[in-house]
Amino acid sequence: MFKHHLLLIYRNFKKNKGGFLINLIGLSAGLTCTLLIYLWVNDEMGIDRFHDDSIYQIAQNEHLTDGIQTVEGTPGILAETMAKEIPEVEIAVATSPSFWLGQSKVSANHKPAIKAAGKFASADFFKVFSFPLLVGNKNDVLRGTKTVVISETIAKKLFNSIDIVGKEMVWSNTEMQAENHATISGVFRDMGTNTSEKVDFLVSYDVLLGPDGNSGYRKWTNYGPNTYVVLKKDVQLSVFNSKIENYLSEKGVMNYTLFARPFAESYLYNKFENGKVSGGRIVYVRLFSLIAVFILIIACINFMNLSTAKASRRSKEVGVKKVLGAPRGSLILQYLSESMLLTLMAVFISLLLVELLLPQFNQITGKHLNLEFNGIFFISLASMTIFTGLLSGSYPALYLSGLKPVAALKGRLQLTAMAMFTRQGLVVFQFAFSAILIISVLIVYKQIEFVQQSNPGYNRENVVYFETNGALKNKINFVIDEVKKIDGVANVSSIDRELLGDLSFTLGEFDWEGRNHKEVIKFQRADVNVDLIETMGMEMSAGRSFSSQFISDTSKIIINEAGIKAMGLKNPIGKIFKLWGNEMQIIGVVKDFHFESFHRKVGPLFMRYKPKHTNRVMVKIKAGNIKSVLEALEDFHTRHNPAYTFDYKFLKHDYQAQYIAESRVAVLSRYFALLAILISGLGLFGMASFTAERRFKEIGIRKILGASDNNVIYMLLKDFTKPVLIALIVALPLGYLLSKNWLNSFAYRTDLKLWFFLVSGFLAFFIALVTVYFQAFRAAKMNLVETIKAD
Template identity: 55%
Template structure:
């Protein structure tokens, strides 16, 4: 019986080559898309799931209440972890870890080595006990016990020593934010961080370096480090989270409520609004999963439509089989078998395409995905394929097997309105999804274009920056003076942190005349050198910027417009701003600048003069002279920092990195939208071809009776264009809701224009009309004699 079904499947595929080819191409494209997305989604969902204590591992978060709303942060008080461990019986272990950006750009070196850049962490003694980063060498309970101990990655050990047998060896590490070089002894070597970890680092040093008695990190009013805890197995996370909500009040700190989130959720669920979790990267996981399902369904619809359209051709086959005693169940199994066979054939072809496309897909997504046929992937592939096969074949199998045998043998198949509307409904469904994708692609593209060309308050082009390291730290001022004399350099200056995405914030201790004592304001702040505002092309709306011409600018402060607005000052220049017990005079107001991405609103901010501690040197270069300037700066860098090699980065690279996820979504959505349209049009082409073939005699008669060729073309095209028009009408309001929701993730965004929707609808209509008209014109131009002779 099985061989018989295989033979029938082969004969039917051979007999209906065009339908077979269209279905094969559509299903292969749909499965290729689905498999690529599956690999990406699976990688995203597996992030941080390798932690052995993952079910008990939580991060302590803070909700900070200000006049502008609730700000959620993962920065906590330095003493929080050890205090929770002492005072809360539910806590089994706790550790304090610095955010990655604290020492993200550090240099590690040994004797006779110029140094290697790497990212690091400050961490508590039990870091390696809590987190599953296995040690190749070293004692897990002692590796960070000493202030001068350091644990390095396997990769870093091989680069510095060409060996992992390095315990006890001395290493030097430095960072732009650290005043002095740090000499440490290697106390551990850990395996390279797995790709499924959202945290990347090359070395870990003891938090004891920072937690000295006089450190501000020991004050409950300050916050900065991340706190991670391991709950006991019998602890209820929700109950514990509620229990510690007002814990900070018991330490004399108001307005800062605590809660916990699962460590494994931090990667995907990282977005909060007004104290509530509202998504994050999980939104893109859901989006692309939905796109994969949509494209698969679009491909399945082609199979359904073509199979039901050809029902009249196969009705005698059904009638004979029923007369011969075939049950409806056996017929269903046969037609489902055809669908599943075709789907599995498509799967094997799609696996070849996935293997070919993976390098490009990895480049787009920034991942290192590969096809490894472990049990999970095999089950997923089988499940996706069977799902696709069943969806594709279910309706045709039920439809074909339901024919009345007598009517089928007579060739009197009743073309019911239900069957016709089913086919048109499937076409409507296909093109509705396609139009939604087209609109989405257009809106994402326009928003990314808006972001990249928006007025952010500074000039990001042709600006390179370097980290002041080694001997240069103490001579940054002289270095900047020399850089300004290099031909092609417009200006140069410095600041105390990276220009984009590295600004700190505080809600106290500051004051000014007329301030409401109940007012709680979150201020960002940065220390800058004279000339930075001019170098970066930032604008002053009132007063002046910092300058050596005015003497002691260390007692002055510059505010941004957002800060002045929330402070309620009408004539701010000359007024006193008390900061951390020190009176500073406001000498200028700067136009608002986006130091963060356009997802965030511009926050109140102040700038202090801090030339001695500004170790990020910004250099503005004339367009077209970048190569010559970089060479000259490199030589000057060696003169100031003998033996060191210049490492630099352009500011516009940092700007683009803020929108990596959006750029990937934009590019991928273009490919997926194009694929959806192509698959939909393939189905429409197949239907038009079959319909034209079935109506050849009708066309011949009408032409003999005087019908014009264009009249026949219009008549054939009209029936297919109607469902596409209806699909467009359904899709446009749905696409508005979808794109509006995505745009709401940006604080600054484009307005949805009518032409986005009209253009998408027109494009879908044009493509579908061209697809149908090819067959309509071919049929309309045919000789009527040939039409009448055709069977």
């Protein structure tokens, strides 16, 4: 029987080559898309999941006047104190944020310094996190102020070996004011791609806390480090959270509440609104998972529609089998076998396509995905195959096996209202989803365009920056004076940290006359040099910027418009702003600029004139001089700081990096929308082709009776344009709601305009129209003799 089924399937595929190819291409494309998304989703879902489930990250809610902000930074001594005072905590670990040490420099054996990402980590780091140590004891590798643990790769680059415990390494970075000599106490295996933060070396956290106990990180009001805890068995998270909620207020720190969340969830659920999880990367995981499912369903719909549309060609086969006593179950099995075999062929093709497309897909997504034929993948692939085969073959199998023997033998099948409704509904679903994808692509594109073209409050074009280190550390004025002499440099200044997303903040350690102390305000801060505002093209709305002509500017302060508004000050110039016990006079108000992404509103910020604190040189280059200036900067750096390579960044690239997730979504959505339209168009093409073929005789008679080519084209077009129009009526409001919901994640966003939806709808309709028109035109131009002879 199985051999008989295979023979029938082969004959059917051979007889209907067009439909077979359309179905094979559609299913292959759908499965390829689904497999690529599966690999991406599987990778996202696996980030940080290899650690112990009992690890929790401590985060805190800042209760401000304008709402609750959730931040990961905590007091520097929180981990140490919680481990001592809270019995539910088994182990507590503190680490610095990754950007503190960022791309540091490490060297040894008098070799040139190399770049490496580092973090400060407390003594029990390797007891909490599951990073394998190749050399060293996890209980003591990070104890003391002079210990460092490095990765296998860094060890081999610096020493050509991993047997290096006790040897010395030098590391430096903008956070630390000098080169730091440390003793290597261990080597860990390189962190893989399944971790959210990858580092090359770990420095003992005791360096931050200081040997004398007077470090600022021992103050409860000093925030920044991340805190992780391992809870004892049988400790309920909800009970633990209730206990630690007001822990900081017990330490004299008001307006903050603590909570713990599973560390494994922090990567995917990283967005909060008013203290509650509101999304994050998980949104895109869910979105692309749905897109994969829907694209696969669209491909299955093509098989359903084409199979049921060609039912008349197979009706005699069904009739004969039923007359000879074939049970319905046998017929269902035959047609499901047909869809399963086609699906298996599509799976084989899709695996080849995935292997070919993965390099490009990795480039778009920024990942390192590859096909690994392990047990989990085979189970997922088998599930995908069975789902596709059964779904695509289910309706045709039920429909064909349910045909009446007499009607089937005569080959005169009349579609029931339910069958017509089902087929039309499937077409509506296909094009509704395709139209929604087109709308989404356009909205994402317009928002990215809005972000790129909007004025962030500073000029990001032709601005490069670099850090002063090594021989140039603490020589910021010398560096600026020398860089100004370079031909093609428009202006130069410096700042203590990266301009975008790396500003420090303070909460509550300031005051001014008339302040309402019931209001809780958070200020970002930046220490700057003279000409920073001018170099960056920022604008003053009142007062003046810092100037080297005024020696007293070290006791002055500049506040942005958002800060002045939050303070409720009118005529702020000359007013006193008390900061950390010092009286600072407001000399200027700078217009708001986006030091964070457009996802968040511009918040209060102040600038202090602290040249000695600055270590990032901001260079504004005249148009057309970028190459020559960069060469001159590298030459200057090589002459004055030969031990370090010259590393620089473009501010424009930093700005674009803030929207890397949205940019990737835009690119992927564009491909997915194109694929959905292609598969839907293939199905419509096949349906139109078969419908025209079935009505050849009718077309010939109509033309003999005087019908023009246009009459024939119109007759065939109207049957297919109706469901497409219905699909657009369904898709436009759904597309609007989805687009509005996505745009709400931006504090500053483009307006949703009517033409966005009209253009998207017209494009979907136009593609469908052209697809059907091609077949209708061919049918209208058929030879009359051939149309009359048609069966």
